[in-house]
Amino acid sequence: MASTLSTSEATRLAPAARGTQGLRRKRSGPYPFWFYLVPGLIYAVFFLLPTFSSFYYSFTRWDLFTSRWIGLDNYRTFFAEQALVIGLRNTLIYAVLTSGVKVVLGMALALLLTSKIIARGYLRSVIFFPVLVSTIGVGLTFTVLLNPERGLVNQALGAVGVAGPGWLTNPSLAIVSIALVDIWKGVGLATVIYIAGLVSIPQEYYEAAEVDGASRWDVIRNIMLPLAKPATVSVITLSLIGGLRSFELIWTMTKGGPGFASDVIASVIYKQYQAGFYGLSTAGSVVLFLLVTLLVVPLQWWLNRTEAD
Amino acid sequence: MKNTRGVVIGASAVVVTAVFFLVPFVFILLIASKDRVESSLLQFSWPKHFVLFQNITEAFAARDYLMVIAFINSLILTVVSVAALVILSAMVAYVWQRRGGRSSGLVNVLVLAGLIVPPAIVPTIFVLQKVGLFKTMPGLILIEIAFGLPFCILLFRAFIASVPRELDEAAVVDGANPVQIFFRVIFPVLRSVIMTVIILQTVAIYNDFQNPLYFLPGTQNATIQVTLLNFQSQFTSQYNLLFATILLVTIPPLIMFIFFNRKIVEGMAAGSVKG
DSSP: OHHHHHHHHHHHTHHHHHSTTHHHHTTTOSSOGGGGHHHHHHHIIIIIHHHHHHHHHTTEEEOSSOEEEOTTHHHHHHHHSHHHHHHHHHHHHHHHHHHHHHHHHHHHHHHHHHSSOSOHHHHHHHHHGGGGSOHHHHHHHHHHHTOTTTOHHHHHHHHTTOOOOOTTTSTTTHHHHHHHHHHHHHHHHHHHHHHHHHHTSOHHHHHHHHHTTOOHHHHIIIIIHHHTHHHHHHHHHHHHHHHHHOOHHHHHHTTTOSTTTTOOHHHHHHHHHHTTOHHHHHHHHHHHHHHHHHHHHHHHHHHHHHHHO | OHHHHHHHHHHHHHHHHIIIIIHHHHHHHHHHHSOHHHHTTTOOSOOSSOOHHHHHHHHHHHHHHHHHHHHHHHHHHHHHHHHHHHHHHHHHHHHHHHHOHHHHHHHHHHHHHHHHSOOOHHHHHHHHHHTTOTTSHHHHHHHHHHHHHHHHHHHHHHHHTTSOHHHHHHHHHTTOOHHHIIIIIIHHHTHHHHHHHHHHHHHHHHHOOHHHHHHSOSTTTOOHHHHHHHHHHHTTTOHHHHHHHHHHHHHHHHHHHHHHHHHHHHHHHHHHHHO
């Protein structure tokens, strides 16, 4: 590799060679590889090494001191145990629901906030602020707000004659309720990404549309939506990755309960780790890795390919 | 006529967002201001006895000032990790952007992998144990650096692409060595993106819960987010103290937001589009 680089280096460094000390520096140039050394080492030791070794340890029974090869047993357990299968299903529900709603709601709010209305700055701030707030704080607050009897949400619903459900206590509803809180917290980010995308659309498009006598709806459908596609790609990718990995909000609000009803892969990984099943926990990490990679990489490729058309 | 429409839609949006986005924060403030008995009713009402400041003092003092220790831990974690991230990722992004060639393809793959791949928890703990840094602050700092590098590198790279090469070449002619070129010539030019990285990473690392939970367990070590969750089980019948703690934990991001609103919004939008 060094030899292939040296020719281009030599040409690039031609001015340097004319300098007083140019000869001494000709070999490494002003862009030395050793700048990679410290960050590369940290990244390799604390990210790459664990990631690669996780494949091996997921096939073992492991107590951090000794590991014994047990083949696919961990994976069999993972896909045979009801609780863990629920976790897999919930992870997908959670990721798809949060990213889908963030795309639609983020786009709608961005359209609203780029139109000619009053109080835009205030609205943008108030929608965005939850993005910055501690997930734990948000989770604890909403756990109280969603309390079935005393919580503000059900009291407000009761005031208008609706019997509110047990948001976090009903097993079939818990994961959806947490996803709604996730959307509450994250929709501000989707909105500002869309606003950035919409603002960057060249003014000529709107002028041309006006000349053609297009309605506001025509402009939204034929100009803003298609040209905001890079923003859509970002919002989908970001919220899908975040949704598949999500742990903090779920752990704060239900700890995966009631029972295992709102467990996701990340909470299963934590529970297996706490229980001392390190091999099984690592198999969970590998499953999560595969899920994220197999969903996000092809999706990215597909979205970016159609973008080029 | 168009203007009245803007006023009507804007005003209704203000009302709707107030219900959805402000009420939860006002609720935190109200519960944090009530006495113990009244707070346990969880009502959205003005406190009969306004005891916010007593509650805050009491929450601070709980369990031998555990929260003060937790805030200090979070401060150390955030400041050291962010400082290291800024310098290290700027160095990588600089060499990466300037060089191109085959090595840059490898960096590209590593950066993208870092953005997508979820970290494998137990093997990471295993590595930390092997190097003797499990359950230590330096260990957690290294973890935050490792996980934060890819995003920061991308932000820096995009900015460095707009810094003219003539700048480095002129410094070479002047006889500066690579370290001098980077720290004296390039680094100062990056001020605006450095601010963005500092703000975004400060928010992210301060709010991080999962990594401290796994890699720095134990009450004395705990960061403020982990302590907050621990308080949930300790303050089961003291919602006023729990919400006073939530309020305190929310104040640093609020201050950041008041001062750097525009920078944060721009940085997050730009960072996610590039990522």
